[in-house]
Structures are given as structure tokens and as C-alpha cells.
Amino acid sequence: MIEIQSLDELKDYLMINRNSKFDIRFLKDESLNLYFSIKINKYKNSCGCNTGALFMSSSILLCIILKLTIFNFSTFTWFTQTLYALLFVFSSSLFGKFFGILIARIKLKLILSEIESI
Numbered sequence: 001m002i003e004i005q006s007l008d009e010l011k012d013y014l015m016i017n018r019n020s021k022f023d024i025r026f027l028k029d030e031s032l033n034l035y036f037s038i039k040i041n042k043y044k045n046s047c048g049c050n051t052g053a054l055f056m057s058s059s060i061l062l063c064i065i066l067k068l069t070i071f072n073f074s075t076f077t078w079f080t081q082t083l084y085a086l087l088f089v090f091s092s093s094l095f096g097k098f099f100g101i102l103i104a105r106i107k108l109k110l111i112l113s114e115i116e117s118i
Contacts, residue, residue, distance in 0.1 A: 010022065048099065048100025049100070
């Protein structure tokens, strides 16, 4: 665990060490140090897997609903329907993963600006 003594040091380490855990020590209140340490470690290591899994589950459910309603009477063959469904599930999972990473990075920037305002 890396002890951080200043905001500039934190920003430098965030750019270099993605896999290390940070322990913030430069705020006056110890509870704020702990709160921001937990939040920063959570968001800097986020990989987007939860959001990707959520998007994948939603897309699978949507494919099942579409198969039971619209595509049941479609002119597409079974193979074409399956191919489109797999492509849709894969692409929405990938989009969800990138979206989760983007949200984590935005939250990390918001936390850093909140620390700067203290």
C-alpha cells in the first residue's frame, strides 16, 4: 500500500500505478482520508465487468423476447437469427464494459476535484 502525502503525489501515482492500493494521508480529517482512499481504490481499479455483465444479461433477455415475438414469424433462417443474436450480445457486452470503465474514470475525476475543493 502506497501512502500518499499530497494531492500532486496522488495524481502522479494514478497515472503510473494502476495496480497499487493507495492510502491517503494528507487530509486533516482521518475519516475523510479513509473515505477517499476506499473510493479512489475502487474506481481506479474498475474494469467494467459488472456493467458488461448487466448489458449482456439485458441483451440476452431482449434476444429471447424478440425471438418469441417478432422473429418467430420472420423470414430469417434459424442460423441467421442466431448469428445476429450472438453479434448483438457480444457487441452490447463490449459496449457495457467500456461504458463501465468510462463511468469509473468520470467518478474518479469527480472525487479528485472534490478532494481539491477541501
